[in-house]
Every structure is written in C-alpha cells, then in structure tokens.
Amino acid sequence: GAGVSQSPSNKVTEKGKDVELRCDPISGHTALYWYRQSLGQGLEFLIYFQGNSAPDKSGLPSDRFSAERTGGSVSTLTIQRTQQEDSAVYLCASSLATTAYGYTFGSGTRLTVV
Amino acid sequence: DQQVKQNSPSLSVQEGRISILNCDYTNSMFDYFLWYKKYPAEGPTFLISISSIKDKNEDGRFTVFLNKSAKHLSLHIVPSQPGDSAVYFCAARAGNNRKLIWGLGTSLAVNP
Numbered sequence: 438g439a440g441v442s443q444s445p446s447n448k449v450t451e452k453g454k455d456v457e458l459r460c461d462p463i464s465g466h467t468a469l470y471w472y473r474q475s476l477g478q479g480l481e482f483l484i485y486f487q488g489n490s491a492p493d494k495s496g497l498p499s500d501r502f503s504a505e506r507t508g509g510s511v512s513t514l515t516i517q518r519t520q521q522e523d524s525a526v527y528l529c530a531s532s533l534a535t536t537a538y539g540y541t542f543g544s545g546t547r548l549t550v551v
Numbered sequence: 552d553q554q555v556k557q558n559s560p561s562l563s564v565q566e567g568r569i570s571i572l573n574c575d576y577t578n579s580m581f582d583y584f585l586w587y588k589k590y591p592a593e594g595p596t597f598l599i600s601i602s603s604i605k606d607k608n609e610d611g612r613f614t615v616f617l618n619k620s621a622k623h624l625s626l627h628i629v630p631s632q633p634g635d636s637a638v639y640f641c642a643a644r645a646g647n648n649r650k651l652i653w654g655l656g657t658s659l660a661v662n663p
Contacts, residue, residue: 441594468649479555480595480640480653493650528594532649539585539642540651542594 441543449549458514458546462531475525519550554578557654570628574641581643586626589638631661
C-alpha cells in the first residue's frame with residue numbers, strides 16, 4: 438500500500454490478556470518504529486528496527502512488551518498480561534534508512550484495557 | 552524530565568493571521584528538529600524540519616526558525632487557514648540516533 442497500515446484500529450481487552458498489534462510499513466522502508474501516546478502525554482518511543490541490525494529496545498517499558506519484525510517488513514508488537522496503564526494509542530512509523538526527513542506514521546491502534 | 556517542551560497546550564488565531572508555535576529544548580546534543588501535524592484519529596504527518604547548521608527553513612506557508620543559543624525553535628504559519636487546525640508536535644534527535652524525542656504538542660485552532 439501507499440502508506441503505513443496498522444491493525445486493528447481499535448482493541449479493547451481485559452486486564453491480564455495478551456494482545457498483538459500489527460504494522461505494515463511502506464514498501465522499501467528499512468526503518469520501522471513503534472511509539473505510543475497515552476492520554477495527555479507526548480509520543481513515547483518504544484522500539485526501533487533498522488534493516489538487519491539489532492533493534493533498539495531501549496524504550497520498551499517492561500518485559501511484558503516485545504516486538505519483532507519478520508522478513509524486514511511486517512512488525513508485531515506484543516503486550517503480555519495487559520495492565521490498565523497500557524491503554525494508549527500505539528503508533529507505528531517507517532522511513533528510508535538514509536532519509537534526512539521525518540517518518541511516515543500509520544493511523545495507530547487505540548488499545549483500551551478494561 | 553521533558554527534553555522537548557511545548558509550553559502552550561493550545562493556541563487560537565484568526566484565519567489569515569500568523570500562527571506562531573514555540574518549542575524549547577534542553578539537550579544541546581540535539582542537531583535536527585522536526586515539526587509534525589496531527590489530526591484526530593490519524594497518525595502525525597511530517598511538516599517541516601531544520602538542521603542545527605541552519606537558522607531558518609521555509610516551505611510555502613510554513614517557516615521554522617531555530618535559535619541554538621536559546622535552545623528555542625518556532626513554527627510560523629502565514630497565512631493561517633482553518634484546515635491548519637490540528638495538534639502540532641515538535642520533535643528532536645541527536646546525531647545518528649533516529650529515535651525522536653517529542654514535545655507534548657500544541658493544539659492550534661484557526662477560526663474562520
């Protein structure tokens with residue numbers, strides 16, 4: 438597709454359940470990022486993938502969070518044993534590795550943990 | 552500790568006038584700055600950027616000014632249009648680190 442695609446667009450889950458969020462980056466973009474935005478907060482970096490390099494996981498808030506990127510394209514962000522504080526909009530973005538410009542974001546997945 | 556600060560949560564201007572959105576930063580290692588615009592229920596979209604070797608970058612109605620000594624940048628929109636109503640985020644990065652540090656955003660309302 439022409440843009441970054443994220444699914445689902447909305448997810449309501451019960452506390453303690455696991456969730457998987459999916460991101461399809463723009464074709465040819467080697468860099469992929471996950472951010473989240475909690476209510477009233479700015480965007481918080483979670484994880485960054487660049488080609489075949491080891492991902493930068495420095496932003497993952499706890500070991501309940503993990504992400505993978507298969508075949509250098511699609512990425513999934515997994516949250517295990519969800520907590521209410523995990524409720525946020527999870528945004529995925531991609532970019533060309535060499536770009537001096539910004540990334541292209543998807544529309545996000547709104548996660549609500551009840 | 553907020554390294555990128557947008558101290559005005561909201562701004563309201565009249566159509567046709569200038570909108571000035573401000574951003575301050577604390578990390579002197581930041582050398583590239585970006586502005587993004589975000590409409591409700593959409594992801595942020597890249598608007599304009601500036602490298603620390605410049606003090607001004609212009610793209611149509613949008614101009615970003617950088618004052619390195621003051622660690623301050625601003626986005627000017629002239630003339631403002633109702634379609635510019637959105638949340639504007641300032642973001643910064645340091646060197647080759649592609650992770651962006653974001654401000655909390657300023658909600659701009661342009662009134663017809």
